[in-house]
Amino acid sequence: MYDRLLNILLLEDDEVDVVNVKRAFKKHNITNPLYVAGDGIEALAMLRENGDQPLAIPLKRRLILLDLNMPKMGGIEFLHELGSDPALRPLSVIVLTTSNQDRDRVEAYNLNVAGYILKPVTFVNFAETMIALSKYWALCELL
DSSP states (O other), rough: OOOOEEEEEEEEEOHHHHHHHHHHHTTTTSSSOOOEEHHHHHHHHHHHHHHOOOSSSSSSSSSEEEEOOSSSSHHHHHHHHHHHHHHTTTEEEEEEEEOOHHHHHHHHHTOOOEEEEEOOOOOOHHHHHHHHHHHHHHSSSSO
16 A cells, blocks of 8 residues: 555745645645745755765655745746756646636646646635545556
């Protein structure tokens, strides 16, 4: 069973949203390891090998939940960076954002995201979204 767990990196700068994801995981027994980065620069450092330092996130079975509106390096810029790095290009990314802008959605899909989900406003709906995602990635064969 543990070899089926995904290492999930949540790129989110809003502490309330981070807490909501953690609460939803705990409440619904989503046991995938969850790592958090507050911006794209921090996330890239966590994903990349850095000399002899151990990786912050294991190499296998990685999934990224990405907010688009972040400081320092926003989500679209992060997606460009992923796409330009051969080691990171294969990672699966699901956008989880408040941005309902068509241009953001189109650009994200053009940068190979696996999905684009608008953040629900209430915790109940947020938790239901996390459950649906958990079921989805349990069915998928992600690297």
